[in-house]
Amino acid sequence: METKQSPLPKKSNSFSSSSREEKLRESDRNLSLGAIKFGDRHEKKETDGSKEDSIEEEVEKEDKEQERVEEKATEEEETSNENVEESDPSFIAISDEIDHFLGVLASLQDVQDQGYELPKLPEPIIEKFIDVLEKEIATYESGGQKWSPDHDEISLLDAFNRVHKLASALTPFSSEPRYNHAMNRAGVVLHDAMAFLEDEFFSLLDENSRGKQQDPGSTSSKTKRPPSFSRPQQQQQHEHVDRCILPSAESSTINEEYPQTYPTDIVERLRSIAAVMISAGYVTECCEVFSVARRNAIFASLSSLGCEKISIDDVQRMAWDSLEGEIATWIKAFRHSITVSFPSERELFDTVFSGHKDIADSLFNSLALGAISQLLNFAEAVAMTNRSAEKLFKMLDIYETLRDSTPTIDAIFSVDGNEEESLASPVMDLKSEISALRCRLGEAAVAIFGDLESSIKTDTGKTPVPGGAVHPLTRYVMNYLKYACEYKNTLEQVFKDHQRTERPSSYDGDDEPPGSTRNNDNQSDGGIADDPKPFAAQLMVVMELLHSNLDAKSRLYKDQALCNIFLMNNGRYIMKKIKGAAEIHELLGDAWCRKRSSELRQYHKNYQRETWSKVLACFKDEGLNVRGNVSKPVLKERFKSFNAMIDEIHKTQSSWVVSDEQLQSEMRVSISAVVVPAYRSFLGRFSQYLDPGRQTEKYIKFGADDLENYIDELFDGNPSSMARRRM
Structure with a gap:
């Protein structure tokens, strides 16, 4: 908080005009007192009318004496004024x-002639x-x-x-x-x-800094600071460890606005002092004080954002759940520093060192490069962690953060062609470091995505999923791809960069990202302009691997009907995910989706053929008529076979699973539409040939409505439904 300074009292100065004025006023007071004293005495003598004439003569003599005193005083005053003016000139x-x-x-x-006289x-x-x-x-x-x-x-x-x-x-x-x-x-x-x-420079920087936090290695309240150039051994006490502390719960909220660094009047005072010190040749001392103060402030800002300096070993040992939180904090701190903190600092440096652009550039670059290097160290450590599928998205988040910050960094660290190498080289090194880090993160992302392919290939379990339900591998892969495709532009760029490194001679083009916004169309460039988008092609590979894996898993079921239920369940789940994610649908294309939909319909037909074709065979007229009459034994056998098949289907398939409600309803409706009308017709034509009473009850166990209710109980995943019904 800025301390309001009270107006300072004016100090007396032996060389100021005010001293001369005080002497003149004192002389005037003495003269005035003298006149008053004389007037009293003269008045007293006039009132004494009984005195002799000799007294009047004495008064006249005193009057003349007084006139001489006044004339002498006037001369002395003039002489005094001249002496004051000569001895006390103003500053x-x-x-x-x-x-x-x-x-x-x-x-x-x-x-030019050195013969002059000094x-x-x-x-x-x-x-x-x-x-x-x-x-x-x-x-x-x-x-x-x-x-x-x-x-x-x-x-x-x-x-x-x-x-x-x-x-x-x-x-x-x-x-x-x-x-x-x-x-x-x-x-x-x-x-x-x-x-x-x-x-004074240090005090202004230290006392008026807003939002600063006390560094563990700094002094608490300091009003005086020994000058660095007079006591060099004390310089080290102002060097602090570059470490940020995680904020307390009260300070965890991130302020997206960088507070005004210093009040305007303080900035002007800093500028004036800096100009004098630089002009006098004390550039080093001025720059050192300013750099230390602003470095402490910028790292305090990082600390308030929750940024902590973590070693590579610490990152390697950190649990992924904890590291995810650290990455999210890092991204916020990095973006805030690049877009808010550093531009504000840049303005401050340019103002304080106006007229000295080289000094402002050098000091700011040193400060910002140090802070960014610390931030990049964390990202570097993350890129070096063991690769696993769940790390892909945070890797891409860091990649996008670095990519999107590139234009701002270029603007902040603009280097002209005339800049000295000592100034331009560190900036170029920083940009090269960021580019190299992006490359490593991209390679890590490609490798992680490749690991997804490996995980599909190696998932060769021999235990089928009960009830033909959606396989966990299907859920995992599709959810993973759904999130991955939200980064489709970034992944396209990452895979393009990977292709460049794989085929550097065949590619010439700009390595800049296509844009910082996800889900915009990328423009192919360079030597791969006519090739398919690499990430889209890679996505196709993953989907084909998943399809092959599921096809192999379906063969684990001995019941062909259940095999088709399994393929339907997984195929329907895949298509539902694709329809719900425009990014995946766009990458796979309409042709691929039509092909998979056609396969789903075929699975459905295969199921009906395997399960219900035998049931429908019971309703055929063939074999029932013998010599023009209905054979009761054959009819009874038909009803017995039908009842047994319905009982078995209900017992078995009520435990099968069709988790998608729409698919479940479609299957029940399609079965009922074929089986129930055929059964109703069969009953209408042949139930009369059975004797009423016990014989009818024995062989006709289901009415048409009962059969429809049984069908509606299929695919619930509940094996006890039949037992409950019989009770």
Whole structure:
């Protein structure tokens, strides 16, 4: 929080015009008192009318004496004023004298002939100028008052600039003793002035920083800081460990807006101080203080975002559930830093070091590169973890984060062709590091997707799924592909990059991503322009592998009808997932979907043929008529066979599973549409040939409606339904 500074009281100065005015006012008071005293005495003598004439003569004499006193006082006042003006010139006048002398020296340095005579050194003026600065610095250094440009009577920054110019101008003439002495005096006060400014610079940065968190290695409340250039052994105490601490529950909320780094007036003061220090040649000290303060602030910002510096070994040992949370936090911190924090810091650096672009660029690049490097170390560690199918999506999240941040990073770290190699090289190294990391993450994603193919091939279990239900492999693969296809643009780019590394000579093109938004059409480019999209082709391979695997698993069922139920269940589940995910449907295409739908219809026909063709055979007229009459024994056998088959089908297939309600309903309706009308017709034609009573009850166990109810109980996955019905 910014501390509001109270207005500083004006300080008395022996070289100011205010002292002269006070002396004049004091002289006026003395004269006034003298006049009052004389008036009292004169009044008393006039009231004493009984005194002799000698007293009147004495009064006249005193009047003349008083006139002489007044004249003398007037002369003394004028003389005093002249002496004040001569002995106490204002600081502005002293500064003007210094500037005039500097101009003379500058003109001498421009003269090519070295035979000139040095001008007389204004030693009194220089001494007074330096004395004033020393007193001002001592006043603020003592802690009695706090310096503020708003209440700066003598403009310290201008004075510090002037003393720097004075020391520099005297240096070429240091062989002359008087000049050498003045140069040394100016150099000493310049050193003290820069130490004062460095301390003030640090205080402004430290006390006015908003949203900062106390670093474990930093001092708590610091109002004074030894200048780094006077005590180099103390520089290390301002170096902190680059580590962020996970936030507490109260601070876990991420603020998407980066707070204003410093108030506008503080930024202006920082800019003014930096300009003076740089002009005086104290660039290193100024930059060091600023870098340390802003580095602490940027890492405090990362800490507030929940970012923790984790070693590669820690990442390798971390459980995946925990690492997933760390990755999500890292992504938020990285995006916030790139899009919010660093642009704000860039603006601050450019403002404070306006007019010194090389310094601003160097300092900012050093700060940002350090922070980004720490963030990249975590992503690098994740890319090095053991590969497994569940890691694909977080790998792609990191890949997209790095890809989408590339334009912003290019804008933040813009390097002109004229930049020095020392400045451009680290930036190029960073961009190369990000590109290489993206490549490693992409290769990891390709390998993980390849592992999915391997997992399908190696799933060769010999135990069939009970009831012909959807196989767990089908659920896993389709759900996995559904989520994977949400990254289809990214995966297309990843597989294209993989093809480039596999066939580098056949590809020439831009390695930039097609875009940062998922599910936009990618434009093929380079040498693979006419090839199918690599990820789409890979998806086809996975689907064919799954189809072959399920076909093999269906042969584990001895009952061909159940084999077809299994294929229907899994095929229907696959098609339902494809219809519910536009990305997969788009990648597989309409032709593939039509082919699979046709296969599903064939599975349905195969099931009906295997199960219900024998039932329908009971209703045929063939064999029932013997010599023009219905054979009762054959008819009774037909009813017995039908009843037995219905009981067996109900007993068996009521335990079979058709989990998709629509498919279950379609199958029941299709069965009823074929079997029930045929049975009803058979009953109508032949039930009359059975004797009423016990014979009819024995052989006709089901009415048409009963049969339809039995069919509606199929595929419930409930083997006890028949037993309950008989009870």
